[in-house]
Amino acid sequence: MKRFLLFIIVMTLLGCKNETTSKEVEEDSETPEVVKSLNPLEMVGRDYIIDDQHSYIGFKIKYFGFSPVRGRFDTFDGTVFYDPEHMTSTAMNVVIDVNSINTGNERRDNDLITGEGWFQESIFPIISFETTACEVNQDGSFQLTGSFSMNGISKELSIPFEKPTEISRDWAANEQVDYSGKITIDRKDFDVFGGEFWDTLMEEGLTQLSDEVEIELDIHTRRGDYEARYSDLEVDNVRKLLIDLFKAEGTETALMKLKTLQSNEETALSSGALNTVGKTLLAWSMYSEANALFEQGSILFPNKTLFYNNLGVTQLHLKNTTSAQSYFSKALQIDSTDARANAYLCLLSK
Numbered sequence: 001m002k003r004f005l006l007f008i009i010v011m012t013l014l015g016c017k018n019e020t021t022s023k024e025v026e027e028d029s030e031t032p033e034v035v036k037s038l039n040p041l042e043m044v045g046r047d048y049i050i051d052d053q054h055s056y057i058g059f060k061i062k063y064f065g066f067s068p069v070r071g072r073f074d075t076f077d078g079t080v081f082y083d084p085e086h087m088t089s090t091a092m093n094v095v096i097d098v099n100s101i102n103t104g105n106e107r108r109d110n111d112l113i114t115g116e117g118w119f120q121e122s123i124f125p126i127i128s129f130e131t132t133a134c135e136v137n138q139d140g141s142f143q144l145t146g147s148f149s150m151n152g153i154s155k156e157l158s159i160p161f162e163k164p165t166e167i168s169r170d171w172a173a174n175e176q177v178d179y180s181g182k183i184t185i186d187r188k189d190f191d192v193f194g195g196e197f198w199d200t201l202m203e204e205g206l207t208q209l210s211d212e213v214e215i216e217l218d219i220h221t222r223r224g225d226y227e228a229r230y231s232d233l234e235v236d237n238v239r240k241l242l243i244d245l246f247k248a249e250g251t252e253t254a255l256m257k258l259k260t261l262q263s264n265e266e267t268a269l270s271s272g273a274l275n276t277v278g279k280t281l282l283a284w285s286m287y288s289e290a291n292a293l294f295e296q297g298s299i300l301f302p303n304k305t306l307f308y309n310n311l312g313v314t315q316l317h318l319k320n321t322t323s324a325q326s327y328f329s330k331a332l333q334i335d336s337t338d339a340r341a342n343a344y345l346c347l348l349s350k
Contacts, residue, residue: 040350043081043089044316045282047340048177048221050078050094056218057096061187062210064202071103071112079343080221082177084167087136092144092179093343094219098127117193124151129159130346139163144181150190159183159217173228179219186211226276226283239273243280246289254289258296271301278310287317305331305338312344321348 058072076096083089098119101109112118131146140163148157161181170176188211193199198209233240238261245254258274261267269277274297281290291314297307312327325348331341 040089040347041316041321043083043091043347045313046081046083046223047343048080048082048175048223050076050080050339051220051222052076052078054220056216057094058216060214060216061212064206064208069103071101071109073097073100074102075100077337077339078219078221079340080177080179080219081343081347082164082221084164087140087142088134090134090142091131091343091347092219093339093346094129095337095339095342096127098125115194117191117195119192120151129157132156148185151192153190155189157183157185161217169225170222173225173232174222175225176220176222178221179217181217181219182214184212184214187213224279226280229276230280238267238269239277239280242269242277246277246281246286246293247284251289251292255292255296258293262300271297271304271306274300275306275310278307282310282314282317285317287314290314291318303334305335305341308334309338309340309344312341316344324348 052075055076056072057076058070060068060070063069073096076094078092078094080093081089081091098121099113101112103109103112113121127148127150129146129148131144133145134142136142141161142163143158143160145156145158147154149155159181160183161179165176165178167175167177187193194209198207200208202208230240230243242254242257242261245257258269261269274293278290278293278297281287281293291311294307294311294314297304298311301307308327308331312324312331315321315324315327325345328341328344328348331338332345
């Protein structure tokens, strides 16, 4: 997998405490709501992926004290654990390629990536946020508090989010939820100076470039409904045939059929198609069968982290936590930017 220069926001919200003390306080929409948190392992399988094609992660900074300059990151990945009935058990992990920074000016973008005093890409390629606490308000909005790290510096920040959208379905029957949040940080707190020129004082004490940077997050997430996908498959679809073999004739027969399919270039399943077969088995709680399928996937596609991640998830369903951790760690060995593996390891650390 190509190397990402990252912006990682790791959001893990588990075991948050929220209390109200009177009717008068309860009427305040900014007052934390009493919400029951789930045991971390109860969130297994409730993970949504972040859709970078329909999400926005950007920033805004004032130039010459007045003119706002906006930028965004065009490439990122992420995972969100979410249950609307247990908001304080939400967890979010976002991985962004900083090389995909886009301010509408190529020369400026190159300077931000490689120029002295900015992101120091060659030394500190990762920017991260890991949530340690959260508060859920009466109006459904919430706040995430955690450690934000950039340029080798870590500080605690709190990010307010609006109430998430209701769970809906897209054209492919995927569940989808959207989140929107903003926070303003001081770039100098993270050694993002850019040189002495940008600190030059102008009239009214303003500098060439504001110290404050507003980060904007509009995150679209989705989770596949593999039972619905199975129902939509044509009768002669190879994935359906393989899934039916697991269900009707057992693992050994299904794996023999898989071996035959993969030996023929015309019938061989891609890593994505094979993953769909396994995810369908998981949806049916056929954990042993899914485990065998994902093991074969890891052999056929040894550099694809999705199989190690799904082996980890399957092992958690089978109550084998230690084995699950080893699979997630393996995924990170292959790709240190893998958001799903990182999110699950954070979940298990609670």
